[in-house]
Amino acid sequence: MKSRFSQDERAHYELCALIPEVIVKQSTAEVKELGQCLLVKWNHVMPLPSAFQCELQRWMNYWNRQLPISASSVTSLLTFHADATFFPNLRELLKILAVLPLGSVEAERSFSCLRRIHNWLRNTMATEKLSYLAVIAMHGHDVPISKASATNLQTIHGSTPLSNDGIVVV
Numbered sequence: 001m002k003s004r005f006s007q008d009e010r011a012h013y014e015l016c017a018l019i020p021e022v023i024v025k026q027s028t029a030e031v032k033e034l035g036q037c038l039l040v041k042w043n044h045v046m047p048l049p050s051a052f053q054c055e056l057q058r059w060m061n062y063w064n065r066q067l068p069i070s071a072s073s074v075t076s077l078l079t080f081h082a083d084a085t086f087f088p089n090l091r092e093l094l095k096i097l098a099v100l101p102l103g104s105v106e107a108e109r110s111f112s113c114l115r116r117i118h119n120w121l122r123n124t125m126a127t128e129k130l131s132y133l134a135v136i137a138m139h140g141h142d143v144p145i146s147k148a149s150a151t152n153l154q155t156i157h158g159s160t161p162l163s164n165d166g167i168v169v170v
Helices: 028-045 049-065 074-080 088-099 105-117 127-139 147-157
Strands: none
Touching: 028 049, 028 088, 049 088, 074 088, 105 127
């Protein structure tokens, strides 16, 4: 992965090395190199960047003494292990790791959805309506729509044909 992506394109690659299953397999020299790399890239978000190297060594030693845990999530690490007193810098880095997307699947899925909605039959559709339809198409399975609320939308936004079961037909 190091050779495939540039330094800027692999923002979460080094952060993933903080996960216990990964850090316990690394040597002290590798952890020191990891610490320098993370310090250069993320020192602007660390509360105590001068203490980061020692904190990283403490994190590695902590996980070397623990029983092996499998499939720990970043949120469980933040909740139960990354104490703000002992690991303030690591806690911030794990917060970043928790919100970084691991791929571009959602973006690709949304583009595919837009391509299905905005076809040659609907090429004069307004941007706002296209946006509403895209949200319904991508997240509609999570939100139940009753016939009453669809009728209310129909009176507010204009005519939209309804099927018998109350689902908006587009």
